[in-house]
Amino acid sequence: MIIVKDLYKSFGEAHILKGISTTFEKGKTNLIIGASGSGKTVFIKCLLGLFPYEKGCISYDGKIFSDLTENQKRDLRAKIGMLFQGGALFDSMTIAENVMFPLRMFTKQSKSEMEDRVNFVLKRVNLADAHNKMPSEASGGMQKRAAIARAIVNNPKYLFCDEPNSGLDPKTAIVIDNLIQEITDEYQIITVINSHDMNSVMEIGEKIIFLIDGVKVWQGSKETIFKTDNEAVTNFVYSSDLMKKVRQMYIEERQ
Amino acid sequence: MNYLHNIGKYFLMIKEMFRKPTKWSVMKHLILKDIDDLIISSLGIVAFIAFFVGGVVTIQTALNITNPLIPKYLVGFATRQSIILEFAPTFISIIMAGKVGSFITSSIGTMRVTEQIDALEVMGINSLNYLVFPKVIALMLYPFAISIAIFLGIIGGMAACVYGGFTTLEDYITGVQLDFIPFHLSYAFIKTFVFAFLLATIPSFHGYYMKGGALEVGKASTTSFVWTSVMIILLNYILTQMLLS
Numbered sequence: 432m433i434i435v436k437d438l439y440k441s442f443g444e445a446h447i448l449k450g451i452s453t454t455f456e457k458g459k460t461n462l463i464i465g466a467s468g469s470g471k472t473v474f475i476k477c478l479l480g481l482f483p484y485e486k487g488c489i490s491y492d493g494k495i496f497s498d499l500t501e502n503q504k505r506d507l508r509a510k511i512g513m514l515f516q517g518g519a520l521f522d523s524m525t526i527a528e529n530v531m532f533p534l535r536m537f538t539k540q541s542k543s544e545m546e547d548r549v550n551f552v553l554k555r556v557n558l559a560d561a562h563n564k565m566p567s568e569a570s571g572g573m574q575k576r577a578a579i580a581r582a583i584v585n586n587p588k589y590l591f592c593d594e595p596n597s598g599l600d601p602k603t604a605i606v607i608d609n610l611i612q613e614i615t616d617e618y619q620i621i622t623v624i625n626s627h628d629m630n631s632v633m634e635i636g637e638k639i640i641f642l643i644d645g646v647k648v649w650q651g652s653k654e655t656i657f658k659t660d661n662e663a664v665t666n667f668v669y670s671s672d673l674m675k676k677v678r679q680m681y682i683e684e685r686q
Numbered sequence: 687m688n689y690l691h692n693i694g695k696y697f698l699m700i701k702e703m704f705r706k707p708t709k710w711s712v713m714k715h716l717i718l719k720d721i722d723d724l725i726i727s728s729l730g731i732v733a734f735i736a737f738f739v740g741g742v743v744t745i746q747t748a749l750n751i752t753n754p755l756i757p758k759y760l761v762g763f764a765t766r767q768s769i770i771l772e773f774a775p776t777f778i779s780i781i782m783a784g785k786v787g788s789f790i791t792s793s794i795g796t797m798r799v800t801e802q803i804d805a806l807e808v809m810g811i812n813s814l815n816y817l818v819f820p821k822v823i824a825l826m827l828y829p830f831a832i833s834i835a836i837f838l839g840i841i842g843g844m845a846a847c848v849y850g851g852f853t854t855l856e857d858y859i860t861g862v863q864l865d866f867i868p869f870h871l872s873y874a875f876i877k878t879f880v881f882a883f884l885l886a887t888i889p890s891f892h893g894y895y896m897k898g899g900a901l902e903v904g905k906a907s908t909t910s911f912v913w914t915s916v917m918i919i920l921l922n923y924i925l926t927q928m929l930l931s
Binding site: 476479481501502504505506507508509511513515516517519520521522532533535536537591 | 705706708709711712796797800801802804805807808809810811812
């Protein structure tokens with residue numbers, strides 16, 4: 432379990448995170464939602480230790496992150512899989528080499544064992560034929576799937592995804608969402624996703640945290656988000672006519 | 687104050703570069719790749735420039751020796767001294783600051799912009815060791831490129847001298863062999879090692895700590911070229927003062 436207590440982060444005079452507290456449980460897809468500039472990416476980067484925070488506490492399975500030495504932090508990070516917004520695949524490597532990279536760095540597996548594992552995860556993300564493609568030759572969806580494959584190849588305990596659906600068509604976005612949820616269930620990992628995509632929220636949001644200007648204003652799930660009276664949440668989630676109709680239909684169905 | 691801050695940050699980067707080394711099986715491939723990217727791919731331009739600048743140095747020396755009492759073989763002597771002491775180690779290093787330096791800054795800067803460095807850090811890899819250390823090791827072969835530059839500079843001078851009719855081949859060779867002090871070669875290679883370290887680390891610093899997008903990658907490459915050249919010229923002066931005076 433990841434526990435966050437009273438987290439504060441500023442850049443100079445700009446206060447980005449203002450006392451966020453929450454927990455992320457094993458086997459659940461946790462979504463962080465909020466408008467652009469609400470502090471979602473900063474929050475996720477604080478969780479990963481990429482940004483130091485001023486106040487508060489983050490613990491991974493009981494280990495307080497700020498108490499760890501640099502080497503212990505790096506050991507912990509080896510158990511983390513991260514899907515960056517743009518994929519962040521290494522340009523100089525093929526997709527298969529990208530996926531194999533964490534295995535080469537952190538395991539003592541033989542080449543054939545690593546190749547078997549890479550074949551398995553690439554098949555798992557439906558990229559069985561893309562081994563020798565360079566990232567620049569792959570579409571946005573393929574790059575995202577390759578990045579997911581790289582994130583899960585070393586059996587991580589924690590998976591973080593920064594806007595996994597940005598720049599993707601709706602069909603590919605659903606494929607990515609389903610893939611992340613299946614992986615979370617299958618490997619019982621803790622998944623934290625940063626998203627604007629309301630479709631993702633409704634599809635896979637087992638726990639949803641809503642941020643406004645660095646403050647957690649609401650917490651719930653994909654079921655409770657339909658019923659909430661919280662005005663800030665309804666204004667954000669149901670800002671489009673389509674989403675308003677979806678909510679109306681859901682409420683009528685339940686009555 | 688900002689300069690002091692950056693100087694401190696540069697030395698901290700160098701310290702961090704040696705912490706938590708990358709697995710040797712991975713590192714050796716990175717080093718070999720960087721030798722190819724930084725040294726082997728630069729040999730062509732180094733050879734071309736060395737040959738022709740060697741020729742120009744010879745022609746200008748020959749044309750400026752107008753006094754009939756000065757022996758013609760001094761053209762070879764002056765060419766050798768210019769090339770070994772200054773032209774090969776310093777002039778070529780400034781050219782390399784443009785070629786190799788901007789390559790290093792733009793490749794590391796692009797990795798920063800596209801979050802590839804964050805990806806390395808999240809995986810628990812010391813990104814400075816992974817990215818910068820192989821470049822430092824690869825550039826320790828830089829004196830090899832300078833040896834070629836010295837050789838071709840003297841050959842270029844010889845070709846210009848003989849085919850331009852400034853002096854005979856025998857005179858030129860006599861001049862090249864005249865009063866040779868082996869320490870001058872040591873001086874050239876000491877300078878080269880220092881410049882190699884600067885060529886690897888200053889551009890890496892500008893790429894690694896850059897902020898912004900694609901436009902800033904270009905700006906960082908320009909800044910890194912300027913600072914690498916300034917430091918090469920400054921250390922050239924200090925080392926010359928220390929080693930030759």
